[in-house]
Amino acid sequence: MDASEYIKDKQLVIFELDDVLFPEKDYLLQVYYLFSRFIEYTEQKNAQPILEFMRNEYENIGTENLFQKTANQFGIDTKYEYNFNLLHQNARLPLKLLLYKNMLEFMQALVVDRKKIVIVTTGNPEQQLNKIKQTEWNGLEQYLTVYFVEELGQPKAEIFQNILSDNNLLASQALVVGANKFDEQQSKSINLQYIVSLEIYK
Structure with a gap:
């Protein structure tokens, strides 16, 4: 109408x-991108497979236990859950939300x-x-x-x-x-x- x-x-x-x-996903996918880059920088783990895994889990299942699933899949220390949650609150996005x-x-x-x-x-x-x-x-x-x-x-x-x-x-x-x-x-x-x-x- x-x-x-x-x-x-x-x-x-x-x-x-x-x-x-x-779209909420426009925010969350940028948060996941930033987190995967953070892990690449701090732990020398390739960011791309981490990002792809998070994107697929989010799009197919949702946000529930996403950090735990990602940590288990890639051997990421649970101490980084703090950084994951903090990024959701204060991430400086590469692209503005439209x-x-x-x-x-x-x-x-x-x-x-x-x-x-x-x-x-x-x-x-x-x-x-x-x-x-x-x-x-x-x-x-x-x-x-x-x-x-x-x-x-x-x-x-x-x-x-x-x-x-x-x-x-x-x-x-x-x-x-x-x-x-x-x-x-x-x-x-x-x-x-x-x-x-x-x-x-x-």
């Missing part, structure tokens, strides 16, 4: 970050129409902030208000409700854009309209 159809009666739009504004084209255009349309843009993101707050800092926002960063779920220690539905209250808005005046069933459930529990990010095009 055309983006204007979603926002014509809205004053505020709430977004999740990962797999909504950009917004999905439809999300970039949608957010630009929101700015033109003077709608408020809010990000409510789940995950390690330091890691999520690191992603935000290394995203190419094309000037949109000055229009963003960001809430970190773990930092606030509240359910998303409660955070959504507080955002509405702080902006003196009804649920009918806001929209949530997400990419998972949990966000959909949290939104609908307080009567917020919810759409999947892939449904938006301009």
Whole structure:
């Protein structure tokens, strides 16, 4: 659907970050690249097979126990798990994270129409902030208000409700854009309209 159809009666739009504004894998694969290079430098182990292994495990199975699997496969000392986890939080990425084209255009349309843009993101707050800092926002960063779920220690539905209250808005005046069933459930529990990010095009 055309983006204007979603926002014509809205004053505020709430977004999740990962797999909504950009692919989470664009961040994680760069973290794995940096970790494999770190191991190559410190342990003289070839980075390329390590990176390929991590990429394949992530794409086929996910992130669970990825360090342990990689350490077992390549004989990497478990002391490096600290470095692996730290890179997730503070990695300086070789390449900036790029917004999905439809999300970039949608957010630009929101700015033109003077709608408020809010990000409510789940995950390690330091890691999520690191992603935000290394995203190419094309000037949109000055229009963003960001809430970190773990930092606030509240359910998303409660955070959504507080955002509405702080902006003196009804649920009918806001929209949530997400990419998972949990966000959909949290939104609908307080009567917020919810759409999947892939449904938006301009």
